[in-house]
Amino acid sequence: QVQLVESGGGLVQPGGSLRLSCAASGRTFSMYPTGWFRQAPGKERWFVAAISWSGGSTYYADSVKGRFTISRDNAKNAVYLQMNSLKPEDTAVYYCAADRNRQRVGAHSSEYTYWGQGTQVTVSS
Numbered sequence: 001q002v003q004l005v006e007s008g009g010g011l012v013q014p015g016g017s018l019r020l021s022c023a024a025s026g027r028t029f030s031m032y033p034t035g036w037f038r039q040a041p042g043k044e045r046w047f048v049a050a051i052s053w054s055g056g057s058t059y060y061a062d063s064v065k066g067r068f069t070i071s072r073d074n075a076k077n078a079v080y081l082q083m084n085s086l087k088p089e090d091t092a093v094y095y096c097a098a099d100r101n102r103q104r105v106g107a108h109s110s111e112y113t114y115w116g117q118g119t120q121v122t123v124s125s
Contacts, residue, residue: 002026002114004096009119012086016123020081022096022116030074033099036081037109038092038121045095047107049081057105064090086123093118 008020022034035050049060049070058070069082079096097112099105106112 002029002032002098004098004114004116006094006096006116006119009094009121011122011124013125014086014088014123016086017082017084018086018121020083020094020096020119020121022079022081024077024079024098026077029077029098031102032114033102033105034072034079035097035099035106035112036070036079037095037097037112038090039095039118040092043092045109047109048094050105050107051079052105053102059105059107061107083121086121088123091121091123093120 003025005023031053033052036048037045038048039045047061051058051070055072067085072079095118096116098114099111100113
């Protein structure tokens with residue numbers, strides 16, 4: 001069993017930066033690909049970024065490429081999302097998720113088994 005807890009959200013001005021963290025419990029977390037998703041009010045949950053269990057492969061939604069960076073530290077059981085050049089349209093609740101299938105790095109929420117409770121990111125002047 002894996003439990004995920006996100007942190008690092010908040011209010012930031014357009015053009016600013018935030019670093020989200022996802023802290024995991026459970027010895028098997030380092031074996032799981034992990035992703036970040038976001039959900040704005042009244043909208044579906046959308047893929048943001050994902051990273052393989054080893055950290056060797058990363059994938060991004062087109063809307064965040066070049067601005068966001070996903071990384072992980074398996075020794076600390078943590079995954080991070082560095083968000084730069086934030087835009088108002090990045091406003092959403094951001095969720096961390098882990099996939100028990102270590103052979104893939106998915107972009108669909110249905111592929112992920114474990115989810116955190118989310119952290120709010122608001123980009124506004």
